[in-house]
Amino acid sequence: MTVRAKIIALVAAGVILPVLLVSLVIISSVRTDAVDKFDNQSKSEISYVDALFSMYLNNLAENAAFFARADAVQNIMPNSIESYANQPVKKMTPESNSPQEQAAFSLFNDFGETHPDLAYIWLGTADKGYLQWPHGNSGENYDPTKKGW
Secondary structure, eight states: OOHHHHHHHHHHHHHHHHHHHHHHHHHHHHHHHHHHHHHHHHHHHHHHHHHHHHHHHHHHHHHHHHHHHOHHHHTOOTTOSOBOTTSOSOBOOGGGSOHHHHHHHHHHHHHHHHOTTOOOEEEEOTTSBEEEESOOBOOTTOOGGGSOO
């Protein structure tokens, strides 16, 4: 190897090696920073979604507690809610059934009208009575005691 080649190799190594080392340090630093930012952003988004789910579930629990404490629901007696077990599909008519069913349906209706995003309110009793808001048809041989509520 000539002296000139040795000088060129030494200068090239003197330039390339530091550039390579600086590049590796910068790439590592940028990568670490990106991973940290992604981790922080992900935790922030997960925390936000968790808060939304918690609010939703708390709202459902509060609504269920409201209905459980309502006089119209507490005054329901055995066999006061129409049973659709062992019956074909038919239109539900809570306004023409027992006074307890009428009162409960009126409560459901008032609640439903003040909560426009609400799709259904259901009530099932141990004696197979079933009430739902809004009006609808019963299921064939519908037995609410076989539901996992």
